[in-house]
């Protein structure tokens with residue numbers, strides 16, 4: 001079904017909308033976009049202290065007048081996923097899609113719209129469905145993160161080589177950090193449908209049960225490394241509990 005856009009929406013007016021799950025933010029932002037986001041809207045002049053040293057020292061000096069301008073600097077980013085849009089729409093449907101070069105046969109996941117093999121001269125790739133299983137190529141255990149992700153700590157991310165693909169896809173590993181190893185077989189899962197946003201955070205990997213940890217496993221071959229991991233995890237879990245009031249321990253999360 002083709003939905004007719006509202007009159008206020010100017011940006012994509014020349015293109016029919018096939019599906020619209022955009023937010024009210026579009027309506028709120030539209031007037032700002034047309035006013036010019038960086039235009040100065042007004043100013044104030046305030047009198048205040050200046051100079052170095054302590055605040056007390058600055059307050060003793062003769063105050064100066066400062067001009068303060070009002071300028072909107074927030075932004076709504078509307079990105080296009082371009083030719084790899086089918087991959088992200090697939091995530092919404094709980095499907096993992098990759099692309100295959102018709103010339104050299106390389107399978108890309110994450111997808112590439114054109115083959116990177118120089119011999120293929122940017123040949124356009126073809127879409128295919130991939131199985132929801134793979135192998136951990138490499139991983140990291142996060143005990144520190146930027147503020148938007150801090151309440152999820154500690155967490156692990158891995159590059160997973162999806163079965164049938166020649167490249168690796170980054171994703172969350174819902175596996176107890178003490179049990180992760182390179183070469184571990186995983187099953188790829190999706191967040192509940194109503195929570196998916198069409199982004200990589202919609203999927204995660206869980207370990208296929210009853211796998212033997214190899215002797216060379218980086219976290220298992222040296223007991224000191226495992227000790228350090230457990231110390232970091234303990235401190236991180238305590239901090240998250242204090243800061244956000246939540247218990248993120250693997251047992252509670254069911255990892």
Ligand SMILES: [Zn+2]
Pocket residue numbers: 101102103104105106115116117120123
């Ligand atoms: Zn190719």
